[in-house]
Every structure is written in structure tokens, then in C-alpha cells.
Amino acid sequence: MKMPMNLPFNVSVVSTMQTVMARLKMRAAWLLAGAALTLPLVAQPGVARAEYLIPDSVQLTPVAQFPGTKGYMAPDYPAQRARLHSVYLAPIEVFLAPDSPYKGIDPDEMVQVTHTFAQILTQNVMKDMTVVDTPRPDSLILQIALTDVRLEKQGFRLRNLTPVGIAINGVKRVAGISKISFKTMTVQAIGASGDDETLLFAIDNPPRPGDTPESVRLDEIPQVLATKAQNLKAAFEAIRDAH
Template identity: 30%
Template sequence: MITKSISAVASALCILALLSSGAVVAAEPQYSGFIENYPDLKSDPRNPGAMIWEKPGLDRSAYSAVMIETIDIFIHPQSKYKGIDANDMKAISDAFYKDIVDVLEPDIPVVSKPGPGVLVVRLAITNVHLKKKKRGLLGYTPVGLVVTGMQDLAGKRVRLMDATLEGESFDGQTGERLAVVVDTQADLPGKKGEKPSWDQIAKTLRSYAERFRSEALKR
């Protein structure tokens, strides 16, 4: 499996597991190995395609800030295209990160260091299948960058065919694992039979962030 590590990105995937409860038993998904010692995951009845685990008795109100670690990107060995540019992936990643921060802040600070009351989040996009798109009229020239912007251009260069979101969260003071989530992006309302897209992943992450923000503000 080819792995690309990039800076910055969205976090709320793991946060979902902090909010979820009432899970039911489901078939075990295929794991990438990003998370060490996968716990006994259960399907999330509120999120088709998502599998979750959380520490028993977890006090969700104890966390008032979020720290986001670097994301890992795992390109599947059977992907039709593996040559995605690191700058392209960083541009997409930065857009995800900004979306999450815009949802959480100022109510839920996104911090750079762990500590008491801080939820530390690790996130990966795994089992990624890509397909290279045809060049447009401007091609991938500096002029094209100016016209479209780097984030938009990255999405136009490479099409996302399939992907899984994996994440885990830890207590920022003790390092204890609190929650795990694996989301295959399957069976989303209105998306049945459709392939995942960069926009779909961004919307999913924003939804998780909004749920965490709403729950956290109740404390």
C-alpha cells in the first residue's frame, strides 16, 4: 500500500464516536491497519456505513477543545491511478481542515498542543481509489492555477472513486483512547449507488463537526 502523509486536515470523524451510542452488531469491515488493535466496532444506526466504538462510561462533556494530528492518506494498491501530486492532496486536505475549523470555532477551539480537556484526534483517508482526469483547456499551467485556485484544481485533476474514513480520539492529558470510527461512506441518504467524491467527504466531516459542536455546547 502506498502511503502519503500530508499536513493539516479535518478531524471530526473521531469526534462522531464520542457522540454515538446505541450501536448494534454488524459485519466486520475491511481494515487498513491505520488504527492499531481495532476494538469491537458496532454499526451506528444514525450513520449508515459507519462503525463506531467508544470507551464505556465516556464523559463527553469533559472535552472543550480539539487537537488535530497530521492525516495519513492510504492509496489502495489496486487504484487505477497512484501518481497524485503531494501539493494537490495538501490543497484538498487544507480545504477539509478549514471546513472543520469554521464549524467548530469560536465555540470549540482547535488547539496545537494536548492537555487537560483536549480531545486529540487522528484521522486517515484509507482504501483510496483514484482516477486521473483529462486535462482541461488551460492544462496544469501556472495560468490554470491562477484562474481556478489550487484547491479547485486539485479536485479537477484527480477523481475520487472510493475511500474510507478512519479515525480515533485520545484524552489529551492521559493518552487513553476514547473512541474509534470507520466510515465507508456507504448508503448515505440520496447517495445510493453513487461513488464518493471529495465534496461528499467534506460534507460528512462538516456534519460530524456540527454534531460535536451541538453536543459540546449543552454542557
């Protein structure tokens, strides 16, 4: 595996690159097999997997402009990026926090969330880039995940049994309003070159310290994801400019 020339060679770095690229290759293979989006969650009440996109071996450093956010960028990022002329956005993933108040995941609803986020990233953040459907040798392979996700569900209420309550719930179903709400989420991203499998950057962008979590219904999530996308872009630019 090719390593940046000015990056110290050690077992930890090699292990990091192998772990990251193995994940990226597997996700690309899933897409080529016809899976447009993936959901690494066990869709059974009370069962969830707690995972994160960025391996622990990646040495992240704080981003001064964004308290709580951490990032990594390869020492020779500008030269590496100059060789890449397209961007491949791998399937976006969702990782549920082990202490999520609600764990009864609906895969279809989560696919809607990840599909919406992919559209926002492609149409807004990457609108000036050449985005490809399959990775190429000249592609920047971008993998993004929503991690540390906590969900809530509206509890049973007696008013739901009244004619008014039944009517309200009926309207909500017709309007596509889910009883599931997002309480928290962190956006993680890693980028690698498609030709020599070099890890180029990694970003961990959680909510700001001190922010009070507010539950957001699934039908309201596009606005939140649009803000998350812009925050991710700003964090990346801050890391790049400080490099």
C-alpha cells in the first residue's frame, strides 16, 4: 500500500490505512452489487450495533473554529487531491448509539434519511464537483455516516383514542409524519484516493458542546441535514486551510 512520503512509517498507520480502505472497498462492492444505500443496524426492537466510521487509530486533532470537532488531513493532501478529478460518494450509513431511548429501527425510514442527506451533499456541497456513480482510479472516495444517533418515539396518549386524536394521527400518516424523532447525531467523514488507497482526511463533527438536544421528527430532518452538510463543509475547509 502506498503511503505519503512525509508520513512516518509505523504499524499503527499501516493498520489504519488497511482498516479504512477495507471498509471503503466493501461498501463500493455493495453498491456495485445493486445496494443503493446501506443501513448497518439490526432492525429489531431493543437491539442495536454501536459503531463509528473513523477507526480509533486515526489521530484526530481539534479544529479551533468548531469546538468539539476533530479532524485529520494527510501531510501531502494538496498534491494528492490534485491528481483526483472526480468524487464518489459511498453509501451513507447510520449508527445507533447504545443508549438510544428508542431502538426499534424502521429501515425504510432510515433509508429515506440517508438518501436525503446524499442528495443534499451532491446538490449543494459537491455541486461544482464531478460526482460519479462508481469509483474510478481518479476518484476521491468519500464515505459519510451519521453516528451516535439517538432516537425517540412518541408515546401512547389517551387523546389518540378520541375522534380528534384519531383524526390528527390519520392526517400525520397521510402527510408522511413519523412518530420517530432524532435526538442527537454526529457526522463523520473519511476521504481516500481511489488509485493508491491513501487516507486523505477524516472529520468528526458532533454537535457543539453546550448545545441542548432537541428532538426532530423525520419529516423535519432535511433542514437539519442541510445544516449538518454545511457544517461539515466548513469544518473541512478549516482543516484544509490550517494544514
